[in-house]
Amino acid sequence: MSAGYGGVVADLIAELGRLPGVGPKSAQRIAFYILNSDPADVSRLANALLEVKAKVRFCEICGNVAEGERCRICEDPRRNETQLCVVEEPKDVVAIERTREFRGRYHVLGGAINPIDGIGPDDLRIRELMSRLASGVVTEVILATDPNVEGEATAAYLSRLLTSMDVAVTRLASGLPVGGDLEYADEVTLGRAFEGRVRLNA
């Protein structure tokens, strides 16, 4: 796709094409957008890329993204230390924070168990989770891995691992998405919604 362009344009198209979700056509489109945009905007983008690599680390406690050694949530003394929400990725932390429902702490596993991709329990931050729990401060572990095969397998693995410990282990509810349409729900989701039905009268 980059054939026919001069050297630096071809280089840019090739580099952009390596990004996830950016195919050859989009890479070309973005490259021409860059060519026509203000040099200041382009250097802001280039800087943002370099800054992120230079400054962002992963929190030494929870594994979330952090600009120092610890993330903003781990450094916040107002967060409830007794509740620990286990998620797969830093973006899951952001999604849960957006709900404003949860005021506890997080633990980011860095993925989910996935034998096809060769990701086993030792590749996730499970050892770090166990040592956080060893202090005895946490009373509830909320397993908030994705509701798909890998996330369910990871939650099942963790819940077995935690049976011996004196903590409540919970899992996020499965059911119909709010604002969704019952008719279009897949049968597994609808089945889970039945299983987890809630009584409304006394």
Added chain:
Amino acid sequence: MSAGYGGVVADLIAELGRLPGVGPKSAQRIAFYILNSDPADVSRLANALLEVKAKVRFCEICGNVAEGERCRICEDPRRNETQLCVVEEPKDVVAIERTREFRGRYHVLGGAINPIDGIGPDDLRIRELMSRLASGVVTEVILATDPNVEGEATAAYLSRLLTSMDVAVTRLASGLPVGGDLEYADEVTLGRAFEGRVRLNA
């Protein structure tokens, strides 16, 4: 969407989200990809962005992208000077070059006439086209603007403008795409294919 991330991650998501075809979700996905990628890869991308802005200009003759004052096609003495192919954008040059059908020169207009976006003939490189034609070397002008409303309007405008000049003015053929399916062709394309039908026997 970038709410909840630390400063530099939020900055990167915001900058990526300004690119064409990159929505908030993709910007987040790309940002996390960047976070997990090799620093050398990221600086290659950042450099490619800056290099393009530093080095790439538009050819002073044809308006195509160029690393010097003139593009590779205008500098190539083997290209036929008598045929001039008029296109909207530099990416159209690349598309035509890929066919290897055309060995003439190009003229890039920098867009098409589009009253809704406020783009009139004066916003395109039409004056430059007329002065190239004034030298009398060109014998055929091939109007290769897009086969959509704006491209057709631009081709119609140019063909009127060129009636007084001693050049053949041609337009790329409209018809069924090769490898396509007649059943799925829209009625305008199919109508054009009928109009432009070619006799096969003597």
